[in-house]
Amino acid sequence: MELPKTYDPKITEDKWYAHWLKHKFFKSTPDERVPYTIVIPPPNVTGVLHMGHMLNNTIQDVLIRMKRMQGFNACWVPGTDHASIATEAKVVALLKEKGINKSDLTREEFLKYAWEWKEKYGGIILKQLEKLGASCDWDRTRFTMEEDLSAAVIDVFIDLYNKGQIYRGVRMVNWDPQGLTAVSDEEVIHKEVNSKLFYVKYKIEDAEEWITIATTRPETILGDTAICVHPDDERYKHLKGKKAIVPIINRAVPIIFDTYIDMEFGTGALKVTPAHDINDYNLGVKHKLEVIDTIAPDGKMSAAAQFYIGEDRFAVRKKIAKDLEEMGQLLKTEDIKNKVGYSERTNAVIEPRLSMQWFLKMDIISKPALDNVLNGEIKLIPEKFTNTYKHWMENVHDWCISRQLWWGQQIPAWYDNKGNTVVCKTKTEAIEKLKVKNPDVKSEDVKQDEDVLDTWFSSWLWPISVFDGFKEPNGKDINYYYPTNDLVTAPEILFFWVARMIIAGYEYRGQKPFTNVYLTGIVRDKQGRKMSKSLGNSPDPIELIEKYGADGVRVGMLLCSPAGNDLPFDESTCEQGRNFSNKIWNAFRLIKGWEVDANIVQNEASKIATEWFDAKLNEQLNQINDLYSKYRMSEALMCTYKLVWDDFCAWYLEMIKPEFVDGKSLPIDKETYDATIIFFEKILKVMHPFMPFITEEIWSLIKVRGEKDCIIVAEWPKVEIFKDRIVPNFKNDLLIWETSLKNIFSDFEIIKEAIKFIRTVKLRRNIKHQENIEVISLPLLQEEISLNYWKNIIKKITNCNLIITHEGLIKTNYDCWINGKMDFFIAKKDAKSIEDIEKLIGELRYTQGFLDMVVKKLSNEKFIANAKPELLANEQKKQADAEAKIKALEEQLAGLK
């Protein structure tokens, strides 16, 4: 079979994904194995895949695939979130295009449209995840508004209400005038904007005196019910007991005194509008002020305002400023920067607004969620988020859980016509319950609360509800999979979602929902801006996959994304990922092309090469396992990358590559070939979690395999203890034959340097690789054994004739590489040049300096007294090495003079 020169992901990806599905490799059912579980952070059902999802789900897939290979019963539960506000907004907009207003529809009609729309377009995102290679158990796909999950939400609401944890009340909430609903504190984004500070004069009642206040919101003047100043403010002390006249509306309001006021800000006098500002509201409660709500839910002036009725608040701001100016009561305006809250979902400016809402008390219920993160029962990765988490949990406010929307779980609260409220599942039940308080209640008098619950009030149950933990609290699934293992999500929703899941977990299972929370960064563009649809700076992930292959994009994303760090996304890393795919593909082509001859005896270089790579592979595997266990994903990937590209391709394959004679590759011996296949299979396995498609493809081509013999379910390589390798080592000048992993690697580092030296000389002299060159090496006695071990590798890789000698002759016309342990010389036709001598002198000077430093350190009594013995020994060794090197350099130089 002819293999193409470059790897083409297009012909393999869909094929293998279908194959995996066909053999149900993603499927998980409880069995005797240990489970490894991840629940997906459910994307909005209306969503399309963006780069954040890509990163997030790549990490989850890597974890799931690795654990699956390690023998865990890996279960990744997918699903979508009904996303009340976002989805409703989308449906409203769509209906509007068709000329239908939401207000003209009944709740039932609207929901019918919404469900139709969901069935048609919802879940596109899950299909897109397949392209990425996500190995979710699709049979377990859930939706937060499906029947069972909604039932759980309702049950939880009723339960918490009965426990006294849920209450209803008028509070100041964050009102989204566009979505026409309350939103939680967490859904408000504060942005700094340029604003104007208006200085407005209010007349003092029955006096020819004025008081000037400063405000950024003159449109709320109509709702003013007091003026507030600091009790210590000398400027205003005489106004005690006086009233001020609110301009335009001419209402007399009291002047109150409160230490809340910042005397430095503006004029030190504040207009108090309890209906439209949380701080003013608190002042109002304290001083028993009247509340006049002058802004309607849609952000336009209400009838209570009396003026400008029906006009938008921002239009009124300008208008009122103009009117005040004409009245001579606008003293001046100043440009300032202040923070304004925006709705996360609709980007409308949030209006603080008093309204009747449902709340969940957070103080008691959130306690275990705080404790168990602080005590390490649940780990946040990276750890730095624990601080933020702690801060938030210690200052947590009651959670406003009602939303004035239709798309979502309708609140199971029922009201009669006499102001009684009951909370229960059905209307029939409600009537029964209401009869206790109101015996004459009629069915038509009983109305259900119009509002739905916050979306997060359903997604906080996700790790329990996806396993039907509410429907069957003792079910097989929930008992087996819960608590789950890892959660991978963005830090933005640490409070929205993660904290609340932990709360629900302890409240309803008495157990944490997961053990580790891996917080990914935010994907940003090159300029550091967050990727967003409105900026148009987000590449389409599906297009990226088509361009670089899913494996390439996965590698690209992970290469630059340590946990918790933002990811400045640059397509070039995907290119690197694609190039890596190609590298592996070509290594495969090379191996595949070899002809095996069972009669050939393994040569010495190949023998050493397999010994070395075996050791290297095990060492790196150990390293990779360790990095995974610390969730250092990009480092695990980099380690894998270097193992494959550098150690396997650049060194190992070069060491064992059969020679080319007469335009034809010689056959390879069976022993080396078999070892190579085993190595290759192992590194394919290690690569698989990162690059599932190409590894599966090569896995299937490298050997004849059965349908189900797939790498996705192959066993993760075990770290084998490396013990039957004997390399020379020296202790206290005595030659000791001992087993040592460390030596084979540090030895090889010196050999690599020697090889580099020979290559450089050949390159500089324009000697082709095929052309042989004579190299002389003068090793110290101790190093000779080591050199003998590696000599065939050196010969093979550099194509040289290596002569090992002890004649301490100074070579005047040689290129040399001197390290004091094993010096290398290559003869040259012309004599030593000045540059060569200078280079040697430079080297000598540096080594001398280094030695001086070590000697100084060793002659420092305090150092000797304080340093650990190992450190001391190490310093002594450094001294000896440096002295040997200096001696060799000096001899060399002496010969040149």
Place this chain on the structure above:
RNA sequence: GGGAGCUUAGCUCAGCUGGUUCAGAGCAUCUGCCUUACAAGCAGAGGGUCACUGGUUCGAACCCAGUAGUUCCCA
């Protein structure tokens, strides 16, 4: 306004208990090579006052204090 974090090569980041396996990796850059696995490649090279200023220490990228810049969280 309160709190937390960050600042190491052109870029993205490692650097654990202070000590040449401490100044590292990948990418990018530069210079040679179309050498029969791979130019999506190979070989080689050059990049850093570890933000700044002081302190502790025999010894500081690392510990302490302050300054600047920056990001996030809360109000």
